Amino acid sequence: MRAKMTLKTAAVAVAIVCISAFSITVVAEDPYRFFNWNVTYGDIYPLGVRQQGILINGQFPGPDIHSVTNDNLIINVFNSLDQPFLLSWNGVQQRRNSFEDGVLGTTCPIPPGGNFTYILQVKDQIGSFYYFPSLAFHKAAGGFGGIRILSRPRIPVPFDDPAGDYTVLIGDWYKLNHTDLMSLLDSGRKLPFPNGILINGRGSNGAYFNVEQGKTYRLRISNVGLENSLNFRIQNHKLKLVEVEGTHTLQTTYSSLDVHVGQSYSVLVTADQPAQDYYIVVSTRFTSTVLTSTGVLRYSNSAGPVSGPPPGGPTIQIDWSLNQARSIRTNLTASGPRPNPQGSYHYGLINTTRTIILSSSPGIVNGKQRYAINSVSYVAPDTPLKLADYFKIPGVFRVGSFSDRPTGGGIYLDTSVLQTDYRTFVEFVFQNDEDIIQSYHLDGYSFFVVGMDGGQWTPASRNTYNLRDAVSRCTTQVYPKSWTAIYIALDNVGMWNLRSEFWARQYLGQQFYMRVYTTSTSIRDEYPVPKNALLCVIMLCSDGHV
Structure with a gap:
């Protein structure tokens, strides 16, 4: 007989499981970086009113993580909140190790007063990413910060070292505390329109970036907000795109850049204007009411403060954004984490073995607002899916609970898990039949964005793929009444979250888990459960003891 613990119970107890303890084997010669973080509540004033924010070591936003390809990151997180807590690592792939993903389907929450040490290796990765709290609606209170993974010294980078390297976290924000926002969603209502835009945790004119005339700087821009695409621009300066979520790009120059929810970009900015202060502007996209926030690019020998109105940007132009998205391409002559990022094959020469079409839909279930993918609105079980899968606990999820085509029927509640096979090459199509832009993220993977366009996707759409x-x-991103197609090499065993980055939609069910499965039990394919894993499930041993 088996009993399961609720999240509330998990907050005060860690269950005992009768298994041998295993530890993750890491390559000894790769460096270790250690972090000790204390997560607390604290008063913050990002929009001029006092709010309860989530701080890490007293900071809002939290501290940056600086690392180099293949580093081992040992992040000890103390939860001093009065609720269970989890951190997730947006873009850090956790190769063979979904136990450390930091989402509720794979990792048990850190109970109040407890701690958990994340053991991550940024294996074969470079680039700009961020971390955030994934549980409940904590993301609306802070707890996020930047992650940068630099190339190893012997691997060439396709641009000169910048004079400075800045993390720029942008996002929409509410004056209501996260608990009030969560209560709105729990009561079956939708979120109101946000109150403002933050740049590194500050409202207008609160964020400053210092530069010296004639020098070039790298800005790592991440949209850590809850639901709005944002446009980023700097008065009288150009943005040279050089990297997107771990991929060196063709170095295209833009006057402004759309950054959709959950996305990260690196741009180079040269301080080549007369020495004074210049506006940094972030504004909402595709909204009838445009929210705008400003920061300041400050020259060290500035002759004066910012002047004139902040430069305007695009607002509702879909075609402008779509064309910009299509112009973002991989720099095929650049090295990545390894000298030859293309390897011995190229994605365009591989035949896909399966096509999975995903379509979102809103609906009312039991009198409350819900959201779904392929008609299934995700409900989290008491036991994390990955633990249930690893320990072969029945009844937690069904392998056939999620269709790889839209059903066309009304939405319903279920623990949606998509079954896929290890070492296959698959095509995902996000079909957006709604009037809003959407944004999707897949943990554990990078994927090739091979196509996007308006209307309905058909097999003939493949003729337009890059x-x-x-x-x-x-x-x-997936534009309104449009589709986006991606190719994925399923080379990372585990249970991986695919979700809407619109956090209210994710909270209300617009997500599922992809089970990348193999019968192999070799640690070359997947690590065993970490020795320090929190185990929010009770199992009965063969001798009858817990």
């Missing part, structure tokens, strides 16, 4: 230099990333 099979040469499509960008590889982990988060993609």
